Amino acid sequence: MKLxxxxxxxxxxxxxxxxxxxxxxxxxxxxxxxxxxxxxxGATVGESTTLAAGLQVSSPEKxxxxxxxxxxxxxxxQGEGGIQIGDRVGFGRSVSIITITHVIGPPEQRGGPxxxxxxxxxxxxxxxxxxxxxxxVTIGSGVxxxxxxxxxxxxxxxxxxxxxxxxxxxxLPL
Numbered sequence: 001m002k003l004x005x006x007x008x009x010x011x012x013x014x015x016x017x018x019x020x021x022x023x024x025x026x027x028x029x030x031x032x033x034x035x036x037x038x039x040x041x042g043a044t045v046g047e048s049t050t051l052a053a054g055l056q057v058s059s060p061e062k063x064x065x066x067x068x069x070x071x072x073x074x075x076x077x078q079g080e081g082g083i084q085i086g087d088r089v090g091f092g093r094s095v096s097i098i099t100i101t102h103v104i105g106p107p108e109q110r111g112g113p114x115x116x117x118x119x120x121x122x123x124x125x126x127x128x129x130x131x132x133x134x135x136x137v138t139i140g141s142g143v144x145x146x147x148x149x150x151x152x153x154x155x156x157x158x159x160x161x162x163x164x165x166x167x168x169x170x171x172l173p174l
Contacts, residue, residue, distance in 0.1 A: 021056075021057065023037060024037055024038065024051070024055050024057060025053065025054055025055060025056060026053060027053045027054075029053075031050050031051065031052060031053075034050075034051035034055065035049055035050075035051055038051065038057070038060055038063075038065075041057075041060040041061065042060050042061030043057075043060040043061065043063045043064070043065065043079075044063070044064040044065065045065045046065060046066045046067030046068065046069065046087065047067045047068075048067055048068045049065055049066070049067060049068065049069040049070070049071070050069070050070045050071065051065075051071045052070075052071060052072050052073045052074075052075075053073055054073045054074040054075070055071060055074075055075050055076075055077070056075070056076045056077070057076075057077045057079065058077070058078050058079055058080060059078075059079035059080045060077075060079055061079070062079040062080065062081070062082045062083065063077055063079040063082075063083045063085075064083070064084045064085065065085045065089075066085055066086045066087035066088070066089060066123065067087050067088075068087055068088045069085060069087070069088065069089045069090065069091075070089075070090045070091065071091045071095075072090075072091050072092055072093045072094075072095070072129075073093050073094070074093050074094040075091050075093075075094060075095045075096070075097075076094075076095075076096040076097065076098075077097050078096070078097060078098050078099050078100060079099065080099050080100050080116055081099025081100060081116040081117050081118045081119065081135055081136075082099065082118035082119070083097050083099060083118065083119050083120075083121075084118070084119070084120045084121070085121045086121060086122045086123035086124070086125070086141065087123045087124070088123055088124045089121055089122075089123070089124065089125050089126070089127075090125075090126045090127070091127050091131075092126075092127060092128045092129030092130070092131065092147060093129045093130070094129055094130050095127050095129070095130070095131045095132075095133075096131070096132045096133070097119050097121075097133045098119075098132065098133065098134055098135055099116060099117060099118060099119055099135050100114055100115070100116050100135060101114070101115050101117075101134065101135050102114055102115060103115050115135065116135065117135035117136035118135075118136070119133055119135065119136070119137050119138075119139075120137075120138045120139065121133070121139045122138075122139055122140045122141030122142070122143065122157065123141045123142070124141055124142045125139055125140070125141060125142060125143040125144070125145070126143075126144050126145070127139075127145045128144075128145060128146050128147030128148070128149070129147045129148070130147055130148045131145050131146075131147065131148070131149050131150075131151065132149075132150045132151065133145075133151045134150065134151060134152045137151050137152065137153065137154060137155075138154045138155070139151065139154075139155045140154075140155055140156045140157035140158070140159070141157045141158070142157055142158040143155050143156075143157065143158065143159055143160075143161060144159075144160045144161070145161050145162075145163075146160070146161065146162035146163075149161065149162055149163040150163055151163060
């Protein structure tokens with residue numbers, strides 16, 4: 001077996017992607033190196049942006065983060081649908097930006113086909129710890145999202161949003 005046939009370019013790309021993902025999440029890598037590594041993976045990351053340890057990223061080539069942002073420990077950026085984060089945006093710990101969901105299917109299999117939608121977050125917004133932003137949501141500029149909130153609707157500029165105040169439920173079709 002030839003060594004060259006085992007290590008194809010696609011394998012090297014996969015190894016590099018896996019290694020860089022591990023480094024981005026690691027405490028070993030200094031914070032100032034994470035934006036450079038994200039840029040090397042295809043993301044747009046503005047100047048003076050901090051990416052803390054524990055960041056989990058998929059499809060970085062579809063992620064754009066503005067300047068002077070702070071993405072705290074343990075955040076998840078699921079980039080498949082595209083994520084645009086404005087300038088001076090702050091994330092508390094363990095914020096999740098989700099761009100993939102599934103259409104609700106019939107009773108035999110509720111998780112239907114994938115539904116991929118982008119997420120946008122405006123300049124100067126702040127998302128508290130454990131916020132989850134669902135696919136297709138646009139958060140305006142100057143918005144504060146309370147810790148623990150699940151954001152499932154568009155939020156206009158300059159509002160405080162706390163989605164945990166009024167829990168609701170909806171019956172599923174049979």
